[in-house]
Amino acid sequence: MLTVNHVTKNYGKFTALEDITLEFNKGVYGLLAPNGAGKTTLIKMLTTLLFPTKGDILYNGDDIIALDEDYRDIIGYLPQDFGYYKNYSPKQFLNYLGTLKGIEKSVLDKKTEALLSLVSLSDVANKKMRKFSGGMIQRVGIAQAMLNDPEILILDEPTAGLDPKERVRFRNLISSLSQNRIVILSTHIVSDIETIANKVIMFKDHQLLCNDMPKNICKYLEGKVFETSEISKIEKPHLVLTQRQEDDKTYTRFTSEEKPAGHIKEVVPNLEDVFLYIYKDEE
Amino acid sequence: MNKIPIPTKEEKEKAINKIISNGMTPQENFIQRIVNLYMHIGTKYIFGDILDCLIIAITSTVLIYFFSLSFRIMNTELSTTFAISPIFYIILTLATEWKEKMSHLYELKMTCKYTVKQITAIRLLCFSALGVLFSSLMSMGYSLIFTNESLLDIFIVSLLGLLINSLLALGVMLYGNRRNSHNILIGLWFAVFLLPPVIWGKGWNVFLGELPYLLITVLILIMAAIYLLGIKKLITEREVILYANR
Known part of the structure; x- marks a missing residue:
């Protein structure tokens, strides 16, 4: 050891x-x-x-x-x-x-x-x-x-x-x-x-x-990571994590303390989400 | 019922000592360590990758000797011998260090069982031996040309110069800033070997010529002993790199 x-x-x-x-x-x-x-x-x-x-x-x-x-x-x-x-x-x-x-x-x-x-x-x-x-x-x-x-x-x-x-x-x-x-x-x-x-x-x-x-580290953001194709409509405070393209739409993955209203899907957080969230203030 | 005989105090001590002597690996002394390192790593890997450095050092030294002979200043043979004697050692040490740095393998080698520092120590010992050989050859050449100085005078001053420089180089490696070691070594050579004849002129030559043989011999022996102790320190001391990519 x-x-x-x-x-x-x-x-x-x-x-x-x-x-x-x-x-x-x-x-x-x-x-x-x-x-x-x-x-x-x-x-x-x-x-x-x-x-x-x-x-x-x-x-x-x-x-x-x-x-x-x-x-x-x-x-x-x-x-x-x-x-x-x-x-x-x-x-x-x-x-x-x-x-x-x-x-x-x-x-x-x-x-x-x-x-x-x-x-x-x-x-x-x-x-x-x-x-x-x-x-x-x-x-x-x-x-x-x-x-x-x-x-x-x-x-x-x-x-x-x-x-x-x-x-x-x-x-x-x-x-x-x-x-x-x-x-x-x-x-x-x-x-x-x-x-x-x-x-x-x-x-x-x-x-x-x-x-x-x-998997335990990912639990840190459990229930706080969401995905939407209409990020501009989100009014609650949030942090954009990543974006991906699908069917000519841009899906944005973001984190927020509460689930915002609208066409929002809660997703399972991954290590990258946690990494981006924890080091959000760093260059 | 079988009775187990109880050993006496002497028997117990004898048995304990036997177990200890059989179980403990005897510590290598300095010479054994050097020899074992050399035997394990081998000439090929100690000198194989610095063959180009050896060629550069030999060529440069020979050229500098010829240059110093061609442009000799009369009556300063001993000053010239003293100043030039460490050239081979300096060039070889600097070229080898430079090559090690350029290879970007320094850190990796420092994590191996036999570190680059241990190899450097063996190389330095060999460089010193080669330096003595060069000094001897130079002394013979000089004594043939500069007939007013004896071979012994030239040889002993040459050896003194080489040892002083070897000690300085070792000191820089042990205690100096690794990143500036090249500059420090060259700077020291200028200060110790070139400045005195510039400042005192022929007086320096006279001073070197009048040094008693006994004193020089004692100095050489003391410096050789310190040099070997320094090499031992280089081999056994753990080195820490002075910087890290933060």
């Missing part, structure tokens, strides 16, 4: 995260918040790239900073800006990082082959990565994160810059990798985690807002 225990992170006078307490058990956790909310700071503390200003992070009761090399040995990390050597093939690159991860050479070749097959890159295993698409590079990224069969897999904005098809493929891949390990996925794209996250963690004003199952 990974425990974030009353953690605060300051950069000078700026507080990026304040008094965060979380527990991670096996399963997929989605860190969902707009850019600048502190997701990356938490991810960097979980990967020991940053140290908390206050509080501590424990893995099975031991401080991850004290565990040092032993902790790094059980994590897999895909950073937001995933760098790679353009002149390396995926196989060379995985062999290189596998060596840095302390994997024995006799095991590494087989592991590299298996992972490249898992991320559907076996046919380009020996091709230089120079001409790879963003999706292919991300798949190399997830393969490198899995090299040491990590107990904790940490992915920072893994779907940024991917096209919809690649994004779905990536989600399925993460879902398949989430057995028997903690997967922490940071994103500001709701659809990335709506279907695969067991729990969603949200921050607001640099503090923990919620850490719950998506």
Whole structure:
């Protein structure tokens, strides 16, 4: 179990995260918040790239900073800006990082082959990565994160810059990798985690807002989300969430404390509704 | 009924000590750590991706040596040797650091079992050894051309310069701002190695020539010891990146 225990992170006078307490058990956790909310700071503390200003992070009761090399040995990390050597093939690159991860050479070749097959890159295993698409590079990224069969897999904005098809493929891949390990996925794209996250963690004003199952989070707006094609006629105070086109009409999804009169349909709130509602004041 | 013999106090202690000695992994010392790191990572991954940096450093150093020989200022051989001795080390360190930064793999490597900092420490040790080799070659070349200085004088001043610079570079890596490390390192080289001959002229050359061998030898030994301690710190100390994408 990974425990974030009353953690605060300051950069000078700026507080990026304040008094965060979380527990991670096996399963997929989605860190969902707009850019600048502190997701990356938490991810960097979980990967020991940053140290908390206050509080501590424990893995099975031991401080991850004290565990040092032993902790790094059980994590897999895909950073937001995933760098790679353009002149390396995926196989060379995985062999290189596998060596840095302390994997024995006799095991590494087989592991590299298996992972490249898992991320559907076996046919380009020996091709230089120079001409790879963003999706292919991300798949190399997830393969490198899995090299040491990590107990904790940490992915920072893994779907940024991917096209919809690649994004779905990536989600399925993460879902398949989430057995028997903690997967922490940071994103500001709701659809990335709506279907695969067991729990969603949200921050607001640099503090923990919620850490719950998506269906429980959606209950927050139960009975308050509606849809209409005549939004201009709504007089009660409301917040427009999203719009969609159907049969030459524009349907507007909105939230209001009470159901307005007229041709209004109450709809089941989804995670995106809650996200838009909670972060309505933020850019 | 079988009677289980109760062990004596000595037997108990002996058994406990045996369990502890068998169960505890012995701590690696510094040398073992370096050797094990090198053996595991291997020459290919320690130097393979910086081959271009090595070529740049060798070429630049050779060019600078030739340049300094062609435009030598008479009677300042020791000043020139002192100033040029760290060039190879500086160029190699800066080029390697620059390449690491450009690869955008720094953070990822810092989360691996063997971090980029540990690899850097091994590289620095190797760079120092290569630097000593270059200094020796340079000293021999200089002593053939500058006949008024002995090979020993030139070699010892060259080694002193190299060690001072290596210590400064290590200090910048350990305590400096990573984002400005390149500028700080170059700035220090100007301040420590180029400014004195500019300010004191031939007096600096005379000063370097009159330093007692014993003093220089003691200084070199002390600095070498501090350098190794610094390398140890670089290998064992946890590093924190100084910024984050907020």
